[in-house]
Amino acid sequence: NAGVTQTPKFQVLKTGQSMTLQCAQDMNHNSMYWYRQDPGMGLRLIYYSASEGTTDKGEVPNGYNVSRLNKREFSLRLESAAPSQTSVYFCASSAWPPGQGVSEQFFGPGTRLTVL
Amino acid sequence: EDKVVQSPLSLVVHEGDTVTLNCSYEVTNFRSLLWYKQEKKAPTFLFMLTSSGIEKKSGRLSSILDKKELSSILNITATQTGDSAIYLCAVPSGAGSYQLTFGKGTKLSVIP
Numbered sequence: 001n002a003g004v005t006q007t008p009k010f011q012v013l014k015t016g017q018s019m020t021l022q023c024a025q026d027m028n029h030n031s032m033y034w035y036r037q038d039p040g041m042g043l044r045l046i047y048y049s050a051s052e053g054t055t056d057k058g059e060v061p062n063g064y065n066v067s068r069l070n071k072r073e074f075s076l077r078l079e080s081a082a083p084s085q086t087s088v089y090f091c092a093s094s095a096w097p098p099g100q101g102v103s104e105q106f107f108g109p110g111t112r113l114t115v116l
Numbered sequence: 117e118d119k120v121v122q123s124p125l126s127l128v129v130h131e132g133d134t135v136t137l138n139c140s141y142e143v144t145n146f147r148s149l150l151w152y153k154q155e156k157k158a159p160t161f162l163f164m165l166t167s168s169g170i171e172k173k174s175g176r177l178s179s180i181l182d183k184k185e186l187s188s189i190l191n192i193t194a195t196q197t198g199d200s201a202i203y204l205c206a207v208p209s210g211a212g213s214y215q216l217t218f219g220k221g222t223k224l225s226v227i228p
Contacts, residue, residue, distance in 0.1 A: 004158075033216075042219055107158035107160070
């Protein structure tokens with residue numbers, strides 16, 4: 001099993017350009033998440049999808065959109081990139097069924113994005 | 117607003133030392149507390165502590181939850197250079213507890 005995979009690993013954009021970060025998991029997990037990690041700020045939740053067909057905003061959603069394409073895939077889109085979106089982006093998934101219990105999140109390897 | 121605070125933010129020790137990392141939390145509906153280790157890339161899961169499982173141990177790493185003090189500690193004994201990483205603490209938060217609120221992490225550096 002590959003676990004959680006992300007593409008691309010690295011990306012450089014110019015201000016105003018758009019791009020989509022892809023994430024897929026092969027663990028049959030219900031819930032998926034997008035985080036950004038900045039120095040001194042820890043991991044901050046951008047959007048999450050508790051189950052297929054639903055998405056919700058996290059702590060820092062402005063400037064981003066997401067699509068839960070199917071149970072396996074959850075993409076993050078930057079419509080008009082800004083330098084403030086320079087960060088490392090992590091996708092994660094968990095087996096967390098809605099309303100039941102707690103399970104750990106498994107993380108992908110990350111995408112390092114630079115916006116010039 | 118749910119909050120997780122970790123201390124210290126960074127720590128440098130020599131191989132063989134024992135270290136204690138701290139995590140305190142404020143959360144509306146406590147369910148669990150999770151510890152992750154982050155080396156160069158993705159965070160990897162270490163422990164989950166709950167009301168029914170307040171102490172976990174794996175090799176040289178151990179963790180204890182103190183629900184009265186709303187805190188947890190992560191102990192690493194006989195540290196090795198491979199323990200150098202950022203250690204993250206997180207609690208489920210938000211309606212339905214789908215989200216994890218992370219602390220800013222403790223950066224541990226173990227020098228030979």
